[in-house]
Amino acid sequence: MSRKRRIQDGSKNIFTYLSALLAVFVLGSVVFYIFSNGWKNLSWDLIMSDYWNVPYNVEFQENKAGNFSVPSDLAEDEFFSTNFGIGLKNGRNPSGEKIVELTHIDGASAFHHTISKTAGASKGQNVSVDKGSDIKSLYYVNAEGESKYVGVRDAKTTIEKLDNDAVAMESVAFNSPGGGIRGSIVATLMLILITLLIALPIGVFAAIYLHEIAYDTPSTRAIRSAVEMLNGVPSIIYGLMGMTVLFPITQVLGASTPNVLLGGLTMSIVLLPVVIRQTEEALITVPDSLRMGSLALGATKTQTIFRVVLPNALPGILSAALLSVSRVIGESAALIYTMGTAVSDNPTWTGSGTSLALQIWSVMSGEQPNFALASAISILILVVVLALNITVRVISKQLNKRWA
Secondary structure, rough: OOOOHHHHHHHHHHHHHHHHHHHHHHHHHHHHHHHHHHHHHHOHHHHOOOOOOOEEEEEEEOOOOEEEEEEEOOOOOOOEEEOOEEEEEEOOOHHHHHHHEEEOOOOHHHOOOOOOOOOOOOOOOOOOOOOOOOOEEEEEEEHHHHHEEEEEEHHHHHHHHHHHOEEEEEEEEOOOOOOOOOOHHHHHHHHHHHHHEEEHHHHHHHHHHHHHHHOOHHHHHHHHHHHHHHHOOOOHHHHHHHHHHHHHHHOOOOOOOOOHHHHHHHHHHHHHHHHHHHHHHHEEEEEHHHHHHHOOOOOHHHHHHHHHHHHHHHHHHHHHHHHHHHHHHHOOOOHHHHHOOOOOOOOOOOOOOHHHHHHHHHHHHOOOOOOOOOOHHHHHHHHHHHHHHHHHHHHHHHHHHHHH
């Protein structure tokens, strides 16, 4: 080998290795950033909690200071009021925002006997201040009979004021725990269900027609070209189409705003090209000898397609379903217009809601972006997609063994 050839081959190999290392470094950096910022916030409370907290303002029925013993199981970062039998600590809600959390309530504490002052149906009713509540402010009475206001910012400072100055409690304002993603998980599952129920059957049967039934004509080739073109259209254009074309359909069903059903219909159209192309590629991999053998044994063309070809193409069709689910979970642009961006804790089919990706967009588009919550949701999306990928690979492997 000449020296010039060795130099050329060496340069190409170096470029190849550097490109591979660069790709691994970039992808690894993204994953590292996401996990380093979001892992500490990823918890069961985050998954099961509502995003919006509910504010309460309550007054006390029994408000006199008592003499409570410090619990033996009190943690080092908790501070306990011996006057009123409550424990507070500086913490964070599931989304990572700083709160002063109520961690302990003695059985005889006045915090068990409070009446709602909040305007509405609950006004005047008994409301218990539960553990995990975010204490925002309180009023107490000192020894001179003066009413004092405390804006709760620090657990230790608040407990010191209650124990050193307060003789009675007047009222307390607190929020229920919030910052979770339960509503977005529910909306995402609803979105996946609608999308798969529409896109998979239509896409699979369209692919069967194009590959197994239709002849190779200019019109068939034009359809394939159109499918390829639609696969490259930016998803935000589908979102605009959904609002103008599909929104009247959901209005007939009672929707008056962007809604989950509209998002599912739009995503079905977005994913049709993906499902058609993936299914057609799966059908191509089925050997023609299987078709010929089936027809030679007397089976009809329809029997051959559904009893011979489709079972052997099933691993590829499952891959199409995986790509569809992954696309639905990660899509945001097409859903901004069709589902809305306001996080809903109780999404309905004809009501607004946000998918996990949309909640990332929502929490990052405000005046104070929440990187921690966005990263935690990103980790959850990555884990779900990875789990789906592994599941489909296992199922495909078992199917391949069976049909082999």
